[in-house]
Structures are given as C-alpha cells and as structure tokens.
Amino acid sequence: MAIDTPAEVIDARSGSRFMRPVEAVAAALLLVVVGLLLTGVFSRYVLALPIVWIDEAASISFLWLAMLGSAIAIDRNEHLRLTLFIGMVPERGRAFVSTLALMVVATVILALIWPAYVYVREESFLTSAALNISVGYRASAIVAGLALMFIIAVAHAVRESTVAHLVGAIVLIAILAGGAWLLKPVFMTLGYTNILIFLVFLVALCLAMGVPIAFCFGLGTLAFILFSTRVPLIVMVGRMDEGMSSLILLSVPIFVLLGCVLDATGMGRAIVNFMASMLGHVKAGMSYVLLGSLFLVSGISGSKVSDMATVAPALFPEMKRRGHKPKEMIALLATGAAMADTVPPSIVLIVLGSVAGVSIAALFTSGFIIAMVLLLVLAVLARWKASGENMEGVKRAPLRVVWSTLLIAGPALVLPFLIRGMVGGGVATATEVSTIAVLYAIIIGIVLYGGIRPAKFYSMLVETAALSGAILLILGTASAMAWALTQTGFANQLAVYMTDLPGGWFTFMLVSIVVFMVLGCVLEGLPAIVLMAPIMFPIAARLGIHDVHYSMVVVTAMNIGLMAPPIGIGFYIACKIGNVSPDEAMGAIWPYLGALLVGLLLIAAIPALSIAYL
Structure with missing residues (x-):
C-alpha cells in the first residue's frame, strides 16, 4: 500500500521547465507576503503607526500565491490524494484509472473557468477600501490559476497516458455528464438523496480512484449544484474564494516556511x-x-x-x-x-x-x-x-x-514558547507571530546554525508555495461543499x-x-x-x-x-x-x-x- 504525500513530505520534487517562471513568481509572492506582514508588524508595534493598506495588499498577494501554488502542486504531483484503493486495482486497469483521475481533475477545472471569469467580471465593479483599486485584480488570480492548472493537467494526461486510455476517459466522462444532465429533472425531485449521490458516493468514488482531495470535493459540489439545483456556478466560485481568503489563513504559508527553516538549519x-x-x-x-x-x-x-x-x-x-x-x-x-x-x-x-x-x-x-x-x-x-x-x-x-x-x-x-505566549497572551495575532517567528528563525539560523544556501532557500520558498496552494485549494473546495450541505x-x-x-x-x-x-x-x-x-x-x-x-x-x-x-x-x-x-x-x-x-x-x-x- 502506498500514499502520495504532499509537499510537506521529505524530499523536494522538481517540476517541469515550463513552470520555472511560475515558481519564481510564486516564490517572489511569498517573500512579498512576508515582507508586507513584517512591515505591518514593525509599523504597528514599533512606530505605533498602523498602515491601513497592508492587509489588502497582503490579501491580493496571498490569493495569487494560493492559485499559483496550486498549479505548481499539480505539476509536481503534490496534491494530497489517497492511493490505497488504486493500489489494489490490477496492473492492467491501473493505468486507465490514473488517466481517468487526471481527466476528472481537468474536467472540474474546465467547468469552473467560465464561472470564475464571470465572478471576476462582477468583482471588477467593486473598489477596495484602502488601496482604492478594482477588486478584480485580486479575483483574477482564480481565473489565471484555473487556466494554468487546466493546461498542466491536460499536459500530464497527454504525456503519461496512451491515446486509447485518454480517449476512453474523455468518452466515459462525457457519457456520465450527459446522462446526469438528462436526468436532471429526476435529481431535482430527490431532495436529500442528492447529498448521498453527489456529496457522498461521487466524492468517495473519486477518492478511491486517486483523484486529489481538493478536486474530489470540487467535482461533488459542481455536480450537486449543476444537476440538482438551479444555483449558478458563480456561487461555488465565490464560496471557494471565501474559503481561501480569510486573513487568518495568511499564517498558513508562513508557518509552513518556518517548518522548512527549522529543517534546513x-x-x-x-x-x-x-x-x-x-x-x-x-x-x-x-x-x-x-x-x-x-x-x-x-x-x-x-x-x-x-x-x-x-x-x-x-x-x-x-x-x-x-x-x-x-x-x-x-x-x-x-x-x-x-x-x-x-x-x-x-x-x-x-x-x-x-x-x-x-x-x-x-x-x-x-x-x-x-x-x-x-x-x-x-x-x-x-x-x-x-x-x-x-x-x-x-x-x-x-x-x-x-x-x-x-x-x-x-x-x-x-520559539514554541514565544509563539504560544504572544498569541495566547493577546500580544499579537497568529499571522503577526508567524512572521516574527520566521524572521527570528532565519536570523538565528544564519548566526548560530550555519545558515541556508540561497539555492536551498529558493527551493524552500517554492515548496512552501506548492504546499500552501494545495492546502488552500482543499479549503476552498471544502468550503463550497460545506455551503452546499448547509443550503x-x-x-x-x-x-x-x-x-x-x-x-x-x-x-x-x-x-x-x-x-x-x-x-x-x-x-x-x-x-x-x-x-x-x-x-x-x-x-x-x-x-x-x-x-x-x-x-x-x-x-x-x-x-x-x-x-x-x-x-x-x-x-x-x-x-x-x-x-x-x-x-x-x-x-x-x-x-x-x-x-x-x-x-x-x-x-x-x-x-x-x-x-x-x-
């Protein structure tokens, strides 16, 4: 039995050459987020002069980091997925199931791109309070990330699959989607049974096939909304955005980076x-x-x-x-x-x-x-x-x-007592403490523990972006699925x-x-x-x-x-x-x-x- 592990696992993986510029941008965005948060902490606690636009700028960078990181995670095969059951499939059928899983990922992404574009268009009419710029600049990260993920998923499927498996997977997905669309009037009458069909059975089936967890949730929610309700898919994109964009979650990539620094030093x-x-x-x-x-x-x-x-x-x-x-x-x-x-x-x-x-x-x-x-x-x-x-x-x-x-x-x-004491004592938020802890760890690591080579530090930034993107995409699709359940x-x-x-x-x-x-x-x-x-x-x-x-x-x-x-x-x-x-x-x-x-x-x-x- 095997398990494909996420980027937080032991060995860093390298992605394709096509993704090198994206990795560089993601690494730079992570540094921007850390720099913005450190600037905010210094200004607030040392100068007693809060900078009101810091949170907005960090939020824009954060969503772009999350979406580009998700794309990097697909390229490196670092999205969390369950491989216990696919390992039980006979060798002859395993290749087709793997191709089918990749095409499920591509299908979910493709189905969300247009609603995401409509969502961005709607958001572009809003203006941010502090920076006084269109909110669409931030939301456009969702479209860019989805488009990039679709290209990568299709490229992987083409590269890793035979033509017969690829055509077979596309035909099977098309038949199932077409059949579900024809049965939509029936699904509309089933009430809570649709929860079992789409949000339990379909999600469980995708998990067993080895589809990454984020896309299992995405497909279940997408199918539930599309075939059993009249809710527009733009609502799902909005819920995903909301699930990934909480300012509290800014501390997630920072603490992931802190773990990398801990290991490296x-x-x-x-x-x-x-x-x-x-x-x-x-x-x-x-x-x-x-x-x-x-x-x-x-x-x-x-x-x-x-x-x-x-x-x-x-x-x-x-x-x-x-x-x-x-x-x-x-x-x-x-x-x-x-x-x-x-x-x-x-x-x-x-x-x-x-x-x-x-x-x-x-x-x-x-x-x-x-x-x-x-x-x-x-x-x-x-x-x-x-x-x-x-x-x-x-x-x-x-x-x-x-x-x-x-x-x-x-x-x-x-460090552990610093983190717990500052957050628990109400001195600073988890996000602020995470940036202080990273700065402390890097300085101490350089001064006392031998430092970190620039190439190693860059790879840590990319790994952090990939893991953070994988985590945040799961949070986004899970938030959309939770919303569907409650509604x-x-x-x-x-x-x-x-x-x-x-x-x-x-x-x-x-x-x-x-x-x-x-x-x-x-x-x-x-x-x-x-x-x-x-x-x-x-x-x-x-x-x-x-x-x-x-x-x-x-x-x-x-x-x-x-x-x-x-x-x-x-x-x-x-x-x-x-x-x-x-x-x-x-x-x-x-x-x-x-x-x-x-x-x-x-x-x-x-x-x-x-x-x-x-």
Whole structure:
C-alpha cells in the first residue's frame, strides 16, 4: 500500500521547465507576503503607526500565491490524494484509472473557468477600501490559476497516458455528464438523496480512484449544484474564494516556511540532542525523548510531517541499538505526531479558528495543555513497553554535555514558547507571530546554525508555495461543499436529530469522535474541519458545549483517525519516513492508538482540561 504525500513530505520534487517562471513568481509572492506582514508588524508595534493598506495588499498577494501554488502542486504531483484503493486495482486497469483521475481533475477545472471569469467580471465593479483599486485584480488570480492548472493537467494526461486510455476517459466522462444532465429533472425531485449521490458516493468514488482531495470535493459540489439545483456556478466560485481568503489563513504559508527553516538549519535536531542528553539514560528514555522532541518541535514547525522527518533520523539508530523494534518505533512516532498536533502553531487549529469562529489565542492555550495530557498517556504506555529495553552501557550524560546541548538548543527552544505566549497572551495575532517567528528563525539560523544556501532557500520558498496552494485549494473546495450541505437544510435536520440523542451532550461528543475519526482516516484534518465545522459546531453550541472544548475533541479525534491503518494517511507517511513496511508496523500501532483514545475520552469527559486555563 502506498500514499502520495504532499509537499510537506521529505524530499523536494522538481517540476517541469515550463513552470520555472511560475515558481519564481510564486516564490517572489511569498517573500512579498512576508515582507508586507513584517512591515505591518514593525509599523504597528514599533512606530505605533498602523498602515491601513497592508492587509489588502497582503490579501491580493496571498490569493495569487494560493492559485499559483496550486498549479505548481499539480505539476509536481503534490496534491494530497489517497492511493490505497488504486493500489489494489490490477496492473492492467491501473493505468486507465490514473488517466481517468487526471481527466476528472481537468474536467472540474474546465467547468469552473467560465464561472470564475464571470465572478471576476462582477468583482471588477467593486473598489477596495484602502488601496482604492478594482477588486478584480485580486479575483483574477482564480481565473489565471484555473487556466494554468487546466493546461498542466491536460499536459500530464497527454504525456503519461496512451491515446486509447485518454480517449476512453474523455468518452466515459462525457457519457456520465450527459446522462446526469438528462436526468436532471429526476435529481431535482430527490431532495436529500442528492447529498448521498453527489456529496457522498461521487466524492468517495473519486477518492478511491486517486483523484486529489481538493478536486474530489470540487467535482461533488459542481455536480450537486449543476444537476440538482438551479444555483449558478458563480456561487461555488465565490464560496471557494471565501474559503481561501480569510486573513487568518495568511499564517498558513508562513508557518509552513518556518517548518522548512527549522529543517534546513538543524534547529530541530538541536532540540532532539538536548532532550536526549537530559533523558536518554533512563528506562524508556529514548521513547520519552522522541515524544518530548515531537512536542517541542511541533511548537515551531506546525507540521506533522516536518516534525517526524526531523525527529526520526536523529533517534531511531540509538533506539534500535537499545532493542526497540522498528514497528514499535513507527507506532510511537506516528501517535506522537498525532499527540503534538494541538501544540501551537498548529495549522489545523488556525484553520479551525478561521472556519468555526473560535479564538485562536484560546485554541493555542488549550492545545498546549491537551497535548500534555496525550503526552502523558503515551509516556505511560511507552514505559510499560520498555521492560525489555537493553540499557547496557547507557550512562547519564555529563553535565557539561547537557549544558553544551542546552546552549545550542536554547535559541530554538525559545520559539514554541514565544509563539504560544504572544498569541495566547493577546500580544499579537497568529499571522503577526508567524512572521516574527520566521524572521527570528532565519536570523538565528544564519548566526548560530550555519545558515541556508540561497539555492536551498529558493527551493524552500517554492515548496512552501506548492504546499500552501494545495492546502488552500482543499479549503476552498471544502468550503463550497460545506455551503452546499448547509443550503439543503440537511444541517438543520441533523441538528434536530443530534440534539435529541439520549444521553445529552456526552452522547453527542461520542458521535462526534466517531465521525471525525472516520473523516480523519479518509480526508486528513484540514478538509474534514472545513467540511464539518459549519455543521457540527452550531449543534455543540446548542447543547452547551464550549467551542474550545469541542475543538480539542474533534482535532484529537481526527489525528487518531489520520494515524489509524489501513486508511489513515499519516500512518503511511510515518512508515515512509522510518523506512518500515506498513504491513509490519500495522499490528504494533493499535495499543498506542488505544492510549490516545483513552486520553481523548478523558478530554471529552472533563471540559476543565480544555477550558480551565482560558
């Protein structure tokens, strides 16, 4: 079984030569966004003179960055997709399914280009408040990005497919689309059944075919609107724009870049070495070091994959020497990354705050505590499993070694507490803190950790653009799909049903845990959040559940699902990083997932764990 991983994964990929100018523009736009935000922070906090047009200029650059980054991600095959089921298809049929998936992507894009043009034309009549320019300049990024993505998708299909497969895929899509159009009068009478047909079955089928998640949501929403409603497609484009354009989301590419800086400078490894010098001599000490390192490193990078790729190579050789089985190490690595995903600056928490309207400062404060609860339950299990650990020749590190590793790691250790303290204390927003953190990390990396070569820095900018574009396109299409769900009235019916469940709020919590664990397995955290938050959070509020408490429960549930085989994407990424067969590691991870589930039930049952410190 395999999983195609996004740009946040281990090795940078290079795109086609045709995309080199686009990559350069995207890298420049990322620098522009960072520069604008830093200028705004300096002006506001140092000069006490806010610049009113900064947010608008950053928003324009951000949308262009997102759309060009999405195109780069298609070119590099870095959009997140599920390949578990396509791997089960016989070799003879797999090539056709891959061609069909590419043509589905091209079809979705092509269907959106004209509505996007109409949307831009409508937006062009509006004038921005601060810059006093047409809003169409910003919205035109959507048309440009879609057109570029269509060209790339078609080029890939032509290059990678036989003529027979290509013609067959086009004919099949045309037949299905034509049949659906002829059946539109029937679909118009089916009511909620259309949700099952288009937003569940069609999306699930595309996921199984290996279509990238963003385009699975896009096709489901497109078909639902086109064949079962009279809503114009321009509305879908508007919802996608809204889903990608929140100012809070400006911090996403900045924190992704921060994770790249962390890896490139070795700041994460410095933290790991310090933890090893402190705890490496005790029973289960290396397991504690792995968990503690994930906890601290996550507070800098905000990326699970970056965390695992930083920690595993530094610790696995010594853990093997001490008798740890590779499958147990992968299990601890995967669940440790799931544990650390609520540690600020969690991108999932930032997106959740944006979508559900929850205070990011409160989420950061609570997430820190919740991660400590989960850290404790995993540490207890690791200690119990360490009974056979080989401690021969293991000695406490001399004090001078501990002191020297602390001096090296100290500047890096400051970062997670700086981020959490500034956001949690209301000193600055997550977006402002992200820019400060990147500047701090780059300066410290250059001065103390050997710097970053210009070529490496450029590749980091391009990788950040590609990953950010992939993430934001998922958010855009998931937002459109969530809107389609709520407009049917289904959300209200679900709210009535869930509110009347026996057992009150805790039964609703248990149902939510199951729902988000399943979604975490299939969709990964961000799309699941955007899709379900508008539906589930109002129900939680109606039952008197604090929004921060509910946030911690659903994010933890999703992370458990993300690491749960045989579908969980994160599990396969952990296996790839640790170079261990998924089949070998699959049996070992269940006790660790069980420990996380115990921690999750405690978090769900005891609201004070999430909200006592707010």
